[in-house]
Structure formats: C-alpha cells, structure tokens
Amino acid sequence: GAGVSQSPxxxxxxxxxxxxxxxxPISGHVSLFWYQQALGQGPEFxxxxxxxxxLDKSGxxxxxxxxxxxxxSVSTLKIQRTQQEDxxxxxxxxxxxxxxxxxxxxxxxxx
Amino acid sequence: DQQVKQNSPSLSVQEGRISILxxxxxxxxxxxxxxxxxxxxxGPTFLISISSIKDKNEDGRFTxxxxxxxxxxxxxxxxxxxxxxxxxxxxxxxVSSGSARQLTFGSGTQLTVLP
Numbered sequence: 517g518a519g520v521s522q523s524p525x526x527x528x529x530x531x532x533x534x535x536x537x538x539x540x541p542i543s544g545h546v547s548l549f550w551y552q553q554a555l556g557q558g559p560e561f562x563x564x565x566x567x568x569x570x571l572d573k574s575g576x577x578x579x580x581x582x583x584x585x586x587x588x589s590v591s592t593l594k595i596q597r598t599q600q601e602d603x604x605x606x607x608x609x610x611x612x613x614x615x616x617x618x619x620x621x622x623x624x625x626x627x
Numbered sequence: 628d629q630q631v632k633q634n635s636p637s638l639s640v641q642e643g644r645i646s647i648l649x650x651x652x653x654x655x656x657x658x659x660x661x662x663x664x665x666x667x668x669x670g671p672t673f674l675i676s677i678s679s680i681k682d683k684n685e686d687g688r689f690t691x692x693x694x695x696x697x698x699x700x701x702x703x704x705x706x707x708x709x710x711x712x713x714x715x716x717x718x719x720x721x722v723s724s725g726s727a728r729q730l731t732f733g734s735g736t737q738l739t740v741l742p
Contacts, residue, residue, distance in 0.1 A: 520670070549729065558631075558716050558732030559671070572729070607670055615661065616730060618670030 518542075520619035522608050528625045529598045537593045537622045541610030548591050549616060550583055551607040559607050565591060598626045630654045631719050633733035641741050646704040648736050650717030653698065657719035661730065662691060662702050665714045674715075675702070707740045714738070 521540040529535050541548050547566055551559035552575075561575040567588035576583070580599075585591040595602055603626045609616035632651045640646045648662075658679040663671035677684040677691045677700065684691050690703045704711055714737050718730040 551732075556636075556734070558633075558718075558734045559730075561729055561731070564729055609670075615673040615676065618663075618672070620668065620670045 520608055520610050520617055522606075522619035522622050524622055525620065526623050526625075528627065530627055531599060532597050534594065534596045535598055535624060537595075537606050537608075537624070539591045539593070539608030539610075539619060541589065541591070541608070542612075542617055543589075545610035545612050545617070546588075547611040548585060549609045549611070550591070550593050551609065552577075553605045553607055553621070555604070562593070562606075595624075598624075600626050602626050628653075629734070630657075631717055631731050631733040633717055633736050635736050636734070637737040637739070639739045639741060640707045642709055643706045646702075646707045646711065646738055646740065648702040648704075648715050648717075648738065650700050650702075650733055651698060652700075652719050654719070654721065654731070655698070656721040657731075659720050660691070660693060660700050661718045661720075662689075663716040663718060663732075665716060665735070671716055704738075707738075709740050709742050712738055712740050 523538045549564050550562040553559045563583045564572040565585040580596045582594045605621040605623045607621045609618045630653050661676040662674040664674045665671045675686050675689045675691050677693050693700045714735045716735045717733040
C-alpha cells in the first residue's frame with residue numbers, strides 16, 4: 517500500500533491476555549519504529565529495526581514486550597500478560613531516510 | 628524527565644490570525660527538529676523540520692524558528708485556517724541518530740482555529 521498499515525485498529529484485552537499488533541511499513545523502507553502513545557501524551561519510543569535487525573529496544577517497558585521483523589518487512593509487537601498500564605495507542609512508523617511516516621496506530625485497551 | 632516540552636496543552640486562535648506553538652528542549656545533543664500534525668484517529672503526519680545549522684525554515688503558511696541558545700523552537704502558522712485544527716507535536720533527534728530518525732516527542736498542543 518501507499519502508507520504504513522497497522523492492524524488491528526482497536527483491541528480490547530482482558531488483563532493477563534497476550535496480544536499481537538501488526539505493522540506493514542511502506543514498501544522499501546529500511547527503518548521501522550514502534551512508539552507507544554498514552555492518553556494526552558506524545559509518542560514514546562519503544563524499539564527500532566533496520567531491515568530485520570533490532571538495533572535498539574531500549575524503550576520497551578518490560579520483558580513482557582517483544583518485537584520482531586523476521587524478513588525485514590512486516591513487524592509484530594507482542595505484549596504478554598497484558599496489564600492495565602499497557603493501555604495506549606501503539607504507533608508504527610517507517611523511514612527510508614529522514615522523516616518518519618506513521619501508521620494510524622493500534623489502540624489497545626486492557627480491562 | 629521530559630527532554631522535549633510543550634507547556635501549552637491547548638491554543639485557540641481566530642481564523643486568519645497567526646498561531647504560535649512553542650516547544651522547549653533540554654538535550655543539547657538534539658540537532659534536528661520536526662513538527663508533526665495529528666488529526667483524531669490518524670497517525671502523526673510530518674509538517675516541517677529545521678536543522679540546528681539554521682534559525683528559520685519556511686514552507687508556505689508554516690514557519691519554524693529555532694533559538695539554539697535558549698533551546699527553544701516555535702511554529703508559526705499564518706494565516707490560520709479551520710483545517711489547521713489538530714494536535715501539533717514537536718519532536719527532536721540527536722546527531723547520533725544518523726540516517727534513522729529516532730524521535731523524542733513533546734506532549735502536544737491542541738490547536739483550535741475558530742471560524
């Protein structure tokens with residue numbers, strides 16, 4: 517597609533459930549980023565891939581968060597044993613050089 | 628510890644007037660600054676940027692000013708239009724990012740342009 521595509525757009529999970537969020541970046545974009553945006557806040561960096569290599573995961577809040585990009589294209593952000601504080605919009609962005617292009621985000625609500 | 632701060636959560640401006648959105652940063656390693664615009668239920672979209680070697684960058688109705696000594700930047704929109712109503716995020720990135728722009732964002736300012 518022409519832009520970054522994320523799915524699902526909305527996810528409601530019960531506390532303790534595992535969730536997986538998918539990101540399809542713009543074709544040919546080498547760099548892929550995941551950000552977490554809490555209500556009323558700006559996006560906060562989670563992790564960064566260059567092709568299939570995860571070069572920075574310093575922003576992942578706990579070991580319950582895991583991201584992968586096995587073939588250097590589609591990426592999945594997995595959250596295990598979700599907690600209420602994980603409720604947020606998860607934004608994926610891709611880049612060739614320079615500016616980031618964001619998807620619409622996946623809104624996760626943990627009950 | 629917020630490295631990029633937008634101290635005004637909201638701003639209302641009359642159509643046709645100037646909108647000025649402000650942003651302060653603390654990390655002296657930041658060398659490239661961007662403004663993103665976000666409509667409800669959409670992802671942020673890039674608006675305008677400025678490198679630390681400049682103090683002004685203009686693109687149509689949008690101008691970004693950078694004051695490195697004060698660690699302050701601002702976005703001017705003139706004339707403001709109702710379609711400009713959105714949340715505006717200031718973002719910054721350090722020299723070490725290289726070609727991959729890992730951004731640090733402010734908390735955003737909701738701009739409302741009144742017709």
